[in-house]
Amino acid sequence: MAEEQNLASLLLHCAQLSNGIQQIQCIKQIMPLVKKMDQNSACDPMVKACLDILGETYFSLGMKNPLKKVLASSLNGLPEQFMTLAVQSFVCCLREELKTTDVYLYRKVLDNLASCVEDFSLGTITLNILFSVLPFLQFLQKSLLDIQEENRQNHGNRIVQTQLMHDLLIAIKVSMMFVQKLQENFQGSLWKHHESSVWQSMCSLLKSSTSFLMDATLLQTVQTTSGLAVILFTKAMYEPVEELPSLISDLLLGSMKHAGVPVWFVNNCGTLCTEELSDAVLLFLSHGALAMLEWKNGSMGENGEKLLLDIASVLLSLSSELKESSMTTSLSRILAIWTNSALAALVSGSPNLKIKLNGNSNVIGKLLEYIYTHWEHPLDAVRHQTKLIFKNLLQIHRTTITGFSEKSDPFFARLIKHLLSLEWHVKGKYASLGCLVECVGTENILQLDRTIPVQILDVMNDQSLAPYASDLLETMFTNHKTHLTLSFKESTWIDQWHDIWVSPLLVILCEGNHDQTTYIIDYYLPKLLKCNPDSLSYMIRILQASADANQGSCSTRGALGALMACLRTARAHGHLELSNIMSSGLVSTECIKQGLVHQHNQVCIDALGLLCETHRSTEIVSVEEMQLIHFFMMYNLNSQSPSVRQQIGSLLRKLFCRIQESSQVLYKLEQNKTKQELLENSAERHPLGILQQYKDFMSSVCDRLFEVLFPGSSHPTRFSALSILGSIAEIFSVPKGQAQVFQLDQEIDSTRVQTLIQCFASTFEEVKVLAFGLLMKIRDVALNLQDSENLDLLFQAAMDLSTSTKPYDCVTASYLLNFLVHHEGLQCICLGKQVEHNPQMDEDISVSTVEKNTLSVIKLLLVNVEEEIFQAKKSLLQAAASFPMYGRVHCITGVLQQLPFNNLTLVTEWKEMVARLILMSYRLSAVVSPVVQSSSPEGLIPMDSDSESAGRLQMILHEIQPQDTNDYFMQTKILKEYCEVEPEKLSDHRPVENICTEMRGKERQTCDVTAQMVLVCCWRSMKEVSLLLGTLCKLLPSHATSEPSDGLITVEQVKNIGDYFKHHLLQSRHRGAFELAYAGFVQLTEMLSRCNSESLCKMPEQWLKCVLEEIKSCDPSSTLCATRRSAGIPFYIQALLASEPKKSKTDLLKMTMKELLSLAAPLNELSSVIPQVHALNILRALFRDTRLGENIMPYVADGIQAAILGFMSPVWAVRNSSTLLFSALITRIFGVKRGKDENAKKNSQQQFENVAYVTVFSKLKIHPSLFLLLLILGRLYPSPTDGTYSALSMAPFVPFIIRCGHSPVYRSREMSGQALVPFVMVNEVPHTVLSLLEGLPDSTSPCIRQNNVHGTLLQVFHLLQSYLESKQLVSLDFQQGLGDIVTSAGNIIYLSLIFILISEMQLLGFWEEMNRVISDSELMSGIPYSSAVPGLIQYLQSLTKLVISLLSVSAGPDILSSSSPVAKKIAKPPLSVVHLLHCEFHEVRLLALEAILLWLKQINSKQIAEEGGGVLCLLIDLEGTLLTVALKEKNLQCFCKVGGCYFIDIWYVFTLDCTAYFSHILCLQISEEVLKKWVQLIDYFCGDEQQTEMLLAAAEVLKSMTSFILTNEKLILGLTDTLAMWKCVVLLLQNEDLVVRDAAAEVIQVAQSEKKSSKRTEFALRVVNAPMALDLAFGILCELLQRWGEIHAGVPILLEWLLGDSDLKRDSETSALVMLLSHEEDDYLFDKGEVNFWAEKLTHVRQLSKHLLQLISMTHLTLPDHRDLNRLSRIALDQAQLVGHLLRALPPTPEFSKTAEFTRLAIQNERISICLKILNLLKSDDTLRSSSVELGPRKRRVILRCRHWL
Secondary structure, rough: HHHHHHHHHHHHHHOOOOOOOHHHHHHHHHHHHHHHHHHHHHHHOOOOOOOHHHHHHHHOOOOOOOOHHHHHHHHHHOHHHHHHHHHHHHHHHHHHHHHOOOOOHHHHHHHHHHHOEEEEEEHHHHHHHHHHHHHHHHHHHHHHHHHHHHHOOOOOHHHHHHHHHHHHHHHHHHHHHHHHHHHOOOOOHHHOOOOHHHHHHHHHHHHHHHHHHHOOOOOHHHHHHHHHHHHHHHHHHOOOHHHHHHHHHHHHHHOOHHHHOOHHHHHHHHHHHHOOHHHHHHHHHHHEEEEHHHOOOHHHHHHHHHHHHHHHHHHHHHOOOOOOOOHHHHHHHHHHHHHHHHHHHHHHOHHHHHHHHHOOOHHHHHHHHHHHHHHHOOOOHHHHHHHHHHHHHHHHHHHHHOOOOOOOOOHHHHHHHHHOOOOOOOOOOOOOOHHHHHOOOEEEEEEEHOHHHHHHHHHOOOOHHHHHHHHHHHHHHHHHHHHHHHHOOOOHHHHHHHHHHHHHHHHHHHHOOOOHHHHHHHHHHHHHHHHOOOOHHHHHHHHHHHHHHOOOOOOHHHHHHHHHHHHHHHHHHOOHHHHHHOOOOOHHHHHHHHHOOEEEHHHHHHHHHHHHOOOOOOOOOHHHHHHHHHHHHHOOOOOOHHHHHHHHHHHHHEEEEEEEEHHHHHHHHHHHHHHHHHHOOOOOOOOHHHHHHHHHHHHHHHHHHHHHOOOOHHHHHHHHHHEEEEEEHHHOOOOOOOOOOOOHHOOOOOOHHHHHHHHHHOOHHHHHHHEEEEHHHHHHHHHHHHOHHHHHHHHHHHHHHHOOOOHHHHHHHHHHHHHHHOOOOOOHHOOOOOOOOOOHHOOOOOOOHHHHHHHHHHHHHHHHHHHHHHHHHOOOHHHHHHOOOHHHHHHHHHHHHOHHHHHHOOHHHHHHHHHHHHHHHHHHHHHHHHHHOOHHHHHOOOOOOOOOHHHHHHHHHHHEEEOOOOOOOOOOOOOHHHHHOOHHHOOOOOOOOOOOOOHOOHHHHHHHHHHHHHHHHHHHHHHHHHHHHHHHHHOOOOOOHHHHHOOOOOHHHHHHHHHHHHHHHHHHOOOHHHHHHHHHHHHHHHHHHHOOOOOHHHHHHHHHHHHHHHHHOOOOOOOOOOOOOOOOOOHHHHHHHOOOOOOOOOOEEEEEEHHHHHHHHHOOOOOHHHHHHHHHHHHHHHOOOOOHHHHHHHHHHHHHHHHHHHHHOHHHHHHHHHHHHHHHHHHHHHHHOOOOOOOOOEHHHHHHOOOOOOOOOOHHHOOOOHHHHHHHHOOOOOOOOOOOOOOOOOOOOHHHHHHHOOOOHHHHHHHHHHHHHHHHHHHHHHHHHEEEEEEEEEOOOOOOOOHHHHHHHHHHHHHHHHHHHHOOOOOOOHHHHOOOOOOOOOOOOOOHHHHHOOOOOOOOOHHHHHHHHHOHHHHHHHHOOOOOOOHHHHHHHHHHHHHHHHHHHHHHOOHHHHOOOOHHOOOOOOHHHHHHHHHOHHHHHHHHHHHHHHHHHHHHHOOOOOHHOOOHHHHHHOOHHHHHHHHHHOOOHHHHHHHHHHHHHHHHOOOOOOOHHHHHHHHHOOOOOHHHHHHHHHHHHHOOOHHHHHHHHHHHHHHHHHHHHHHOOOOOOOHHHHHHHHHHHHHHHHHOOOOHHHHHHHHHHHHHHHHHHHHHOOOOOOOOOOHHHHHHHHHHHHHEEEEEEEEHHHHHHHHHHHHHHHHHHHHHHHHHHHHHOOOOOOOOOOOOOOOOEEEEEEHHHHHHHHHHHHHHHHHOOOOOOOOOHHHHHHHHHHHHHHHHHHHHHHOOOOHHHHHHHHHHHHHHHHHHHHHHHHHHOOOOOOOOOOOOOOOOOOHHHHHHHHOOOO
């Protein structure tokens, strides 16, 4: 009895629990109690009651509730004596469940039934008992019919319909489960009585399933499952079963004969027998047959084998018919199932089946064709299934050839050969080869071509190919390793394996391009190390040997970079312990340091990854790692690359997580004394010591990050610092009570909070976002540090910025307010602004601070904006110039988005506030919308300078009828009325008629910007209104009804907002207005799609039908905009279609596309033009919309056809829209263009299905669509089945494309050349080229059509270029044929053709003919520049390229050293480079100068000079020519090039032998004066305003002179000029252009290399990034001053650098600074001031001062009476006084109101302070040391604001 009582108590306790986990634990205790009970307990009423409770509990739980599973498990273990009682309990519960009549409760009953049937013995027994009374079958029958009827009645309500369809799906699945259980537990005798209730119920289920299968309006999953159910039910009922395959075959093939079909089947499945089955029904029936029939053991005999082949035939025929992405996916999945079924059937199949499924059979051939056409399908699922199909296909063939060797099988050999012949950009090739490798082995494939691994690695520079390539390589090297280990004893195979798979990898890592190495490291290297971890030591050994000599560059990783990458990957995957390799000396700390500051970004990232990424997240961070991280952060936070910044943040985040997790382990070790002792005994560091090191490290990291947020810090620096600080705040924020190694809150003080708040003033919003996010993470500390005075100032600044005329100011205001609403003191400040106050807010303590403050702030903003709207109605011009309203609305939206709407207390007030906000939005829109809805919003403002324009504006004003109540919009003005105002009216500032007040005193300037200001005010106001309304719409609860509810917004308000969006999206003309109205409208439509209200759900469909009807109607009174790409109409329709559920039938999309495609088709009627333009523009938007995904793909073919046909329209608007549509379709089909990437091609057979067949090739006249077709054809490549299985062969297109080359249109001829390439197989190129050349006219022909000749040569040119790039061997016949093509000169393409053949041809006749061409050309004879000959420039450019190429070949070492007659002929080119430089055409000179610059760089790199010849002979005596050209050059591009050439050439000659310097001076007659001018010239060309080419040339010169001038032991140019050169280096290292900085960093590389060679044992950083190079430059300079003995003279010059050159011009600078504040600068609307992307003045100031202080400290330098120091002291003190005066003159919160001025003054203040500090140290008499610079007590807060940055 005790157990019974305990059981009852346990159940009672379980019922009282609310925690699910505790309930599960309680239920698990039941079984042990029940098992202890004896037989008599089964009669105990209490036990019966307990089992009843358990049964009711089971059926009350949801299907996914874990407690239900636990109950089922427990009840399955009941002892036998209690099983009957439990079954009775379940019977009662089930009977009650099956009485359910509510359709919407069926789902719960069905779930319970499914739970009973699935693996539940108790449920099975219960069902067996219930079966006798058939309630189960009857309920299933009833539920199917009721759900179907309810779905029909709710047509249009997508949410309800979707729910009902999912219920229907569950009902069908449960029916199938029941029938399967029925077959397992009952014999077929029950099915023989056709009059029985069971039979009738089964017939009803079969009939319903057939109905669902044929109903195309249902979800595809419902139809698919119905197909399974039909086959399953038929199989259960059909006799004899052996005839069932024949029945299904007849159904699929449409050859059903009623004579042999049972009546019951015809009665219930009549539609399947009589109607023509749709493609979808055939697909689902095939699926059902494959899934529900038994294919193993040959149980279905020959009929089954026939059915299997028939299914394959049906499926493969459907592959060309099904277009929808979901159907295509289903087909590929079902084909994969077919291959599995075929494999199962083959095991016991007949010999006939093996023959029919052999690799050479028709079925397998068609299956291969399917694979080839779908292995690059856009859908991932299709590609994956295609791979499975191919893999199974190979297994099918292997099964059919049992007993034969796969390696010698001709089918496999043919497949391998075919796949290897395909180009490597064919993605399907990789997976297929991988499958073949598993069949025949890697070694057999490598025997065909040993270079395959290198070829695959070469294509890994394309990210889209890299995953496929790496998977294939992994399959190959893994298989190869297995083969080698079995073939060779011990480890002798490893060297061979390394040669094939590892050595090519290392070569590419060292010298490959950035993309290729990155993708190889990401995709290939981890797999290689996983396969053979021992290869790591081989990699380290090889790379370490050359790491010091090959450190890489800005473009290549070098051996050092490759080493970093390998080490990083190995450590991240657990193959390496960093401490081991560092302690063993394999990798030194200096080596890692070099990697951390490497010039190549990715090397830096890899080195950082080596430190941060580990296999174990709790691995202790060593002291060395911390020091290296510090070193990294000193020089890498200012990266301009967003991807690099992202990677830095991600890696450091991993390090911080490691510190956090390892610290928790250390705390546990510290608590466990035994483990602690073990730790101490193992000579490990003490846990507390490590934790303290962690804390100190994190504190110093934060110090560094806050330190770089100084005035003028660049955007990248701020972004990096704030991102990392945000990660720290997030990672080290743990629940209270848990030990924490570090807390960011403890590092925060008022200065740092102020620093973060000032980041809101950044012109980059992402910096504002990061700063705000960080402040929210340290909210408590940050808010507590804000006193009331500062809070008031910040709030006032936010309110001022919210009404600024600068658009970006309101964003700053929004972030300030979003931060301040969390402060408790804000309420009082808002009350002080005269905001209406509700006392309830103070009384109700449950109201959160954020809610109260948000409500108060919105009230204040709303009062202000309502007043401004009232004023704007009087004068919109005045509003735009003085108080644009959009800023207030933006701030309202911003603070609203922070509010937790699901947890509000003041609901009534918020309802009222929402209503006011909606009303305000409508009023504001009414004021500004006339401007953006006018037919010409940009030209609306009446300020044109002629009466005719004013007349047109009068028409616009009449059209829009604006609300402006003054006379500004009532009559147009002419510009002179504003700008010619009497001086006396301006002087006394009296109101002037027709002049707004804000224009007085500066009329001319205001007139220049007013038009823009009004337009910006209007469209931005529309934007903010739209975003606000979109935000408010989201407040509607999902269960909204038309009755009042607790929601903050009503259904009626939402409907009105929808109408508002509809009106403005369809009426607005200005892109800014409708594009951002779209953003708000999307929020509305997404909310409507989730809403349960039927009226709201149907609104998108109603709106869509209305707008399509209006477009079709072409009503003259329609206000739809037919220009501006249909303005907001495409956006409107996009938003409506994108809101449609993705898993629905997409009925709206289908309906819309059908309408639009019919409208886009040309009807040649004038009335159809505007609808056609609208349709084309909307189609373009839809094809570009990625949210529509693959649902839009079936319409691509029709879209292409519409675009091509529209291109032939006589109406320009139609042609323009067609062109834009065509461009969008090209992107949709082929993807985004990747620069010069040629891999953006598509399989021809796959894409011909998407390309319309428009036969315009046959017409030789100028056809508009010809170019479009050629554009498509040029992007295709042949299908692998081309010429074999494919019906869509590309060969028939070749003659038409060749004929297109005769087009009179140049671009069409050009495109025909490009389009021909993919249509001609590589082995057919020679034959095609020769046939084209034979068709050229003879030079003596009387009538030569130049267009025909040009087109033919273009085609030959592109074919040859492609042929030679494919590295094909040129046969002798083909070579001779190419030599014979030189028949007539004077054609551009002819010359280009010769140009590409130069390196391939060395026939004497060829070179003689080429010399003749050049000698007879206009370059030799000369032609006046004034000659206006079409194509002359291109012709001369081709000639020039030919000459330059000839010169390069003639100067090659092979030619110069050869004695053959061909070589002697080549060595004497007819033209020299000097001749080209004197050509009158600057295009020719530019090409020549580019070639000279390239040759000079080659010489300087010592690649050619050491060989004693080469291009050096081409540059003899070139200096004078370059100087002459430079003096006469007028073209800017040429001038930059010639300047660079002259610098480098002169310096190269000058530095040929530095030891013979003076002899060269005499020889070249270069005087000291000339050298000084040359130094000044370099200094001039290093200025910020110079073009990049000139800066690079200067950097090249400085690099060349480093050893001889900059770092020479002797001051060859003197101290002043040498330091001037060093200053040029410093300037270039701070240039905004990365290319220039990298070039300047090479100067430091040279200097450091010399330093290393002079100090052989010391490691020197060489290939470094610009920040490190700048630091090294100052260090090297200070060292040089000591070596030169010029410290006394050099330090004052460096102090001048420190103070700044501009500051030495005291008079002009003072006046400029005073003018800065005394006269307001002209404000341009979008001018954000100086945007800093890189250079940081204070960075270089701090670095220079650091080295100066070190120099002074080391040398104990004092200069008490130095004249220059005294002068500098006076200037610095004057500047300090001036800066103090200007700081005091700034307004409150200048960091927001005068950001640029405040930043400049703060920077100058620090420069002065540092300079004075160093001057103090140098003054031995302490005179300056005692004079403290007092900047004045007034405005002390402003000065402190400045100083807190420092």
